[in-house]
Amino acid sequence: MQIQLELGPEFQKTLAELGGLGDAVSRAASVGLSKVVSYSATYVVTNYLTGQAIKARSHAMQRAVQGWMAGDFEGIVGVKPNSGVDKYAWLLGEESKTIVPRKGKFLAIPIGENLTNQGAKFTSPRQIPNGFFVRVGGRLLFGYKNGKKGKFRAMFTLVKSVFVQGTGALADGTLEWIDAHPNTIKDEVEKVL
Numbered sequence: 001m002q003i004q005l006e007l008g009p010e011f012q013k014t015l016a017e018l019g020g021l022g023d024a025v026s027r028a029a030s031v032g033l034s035k036v037v038s039y040s041a042t043y044v045v046t047n048y049l050t051g052q053a054i055k056a057r058s059h060a061m062q063r064a065v066q067g068w069m070a071g072d073f074e075g076i077v078g079v080k081p082n083s084g085v086d087k088y089a090w091l092l093g094e095e096s097k098t099i100v101p102r103k104g105k106f107l108a109i110p111i112g113e114n115l116t117n118q119g120a121k122f123t124s125p126r127q128i129p130n131g132f133f134v135r136v137g138g139r140l141l142f143g144y145k146n147g148k149k150g151k152f153r154a155m156f157t158l159v160k161s162v163f164v165q166g167t168g169a170l171a172d173g174t175l176e177w178i179d180a181h182p183n184t185i186k187d188e189v190e191k192v193l
Helices: 009-018 021-048 060-064 169-180 184-192
Strands: 002-006 065-071 074-079 096-099 107-110 132-136 139-145 152-159 162-165
Touching: 002 169, 009 021, 021 065, 021 074, 021 169, 021 184, 060 065, 074 169
Parallel strands: none
Antiparallel strands: 002 074, 065 074, 096 162, 107 152, 132 139, 139 152
């Protein structure tokens, strides 16, 4: 997922009209645009990917969101191709997906004490010795019980599919930062003038 920012054809026309000063202005505008994409990426990570829109455990997505220049007047905010989070980068956009099991009938979603800050203790019900299934209020749960009178500890809920909606965090964060700081490029150009 990427957002491309570029200085349009009117900017090129203005540079041509400036003559000798046009080169200095174009370099300053390019520096300003590189600041815009870099700061925008930082803003997205800080305000949209820190425990709000996407609840991160490994923080790989936060490290993958960057701002870089693709040309003199073209900057990109997003996740570079072939990064470690390509499978999940769509979460930064508006796309939605329904996840279904590849094999079997159910997806095993970790819940309860199976969840930690680093992820699930157990990734599959098969890893839990002496576990069993129960149906509670229409939900199919898998867990275990300590002893005959122990309390049931739910470790997984089993579902046929999960609907996941993208967050739109990349576009929202980038546009919000640009709206809050409209003079970043202008300030760099004014230094030259």
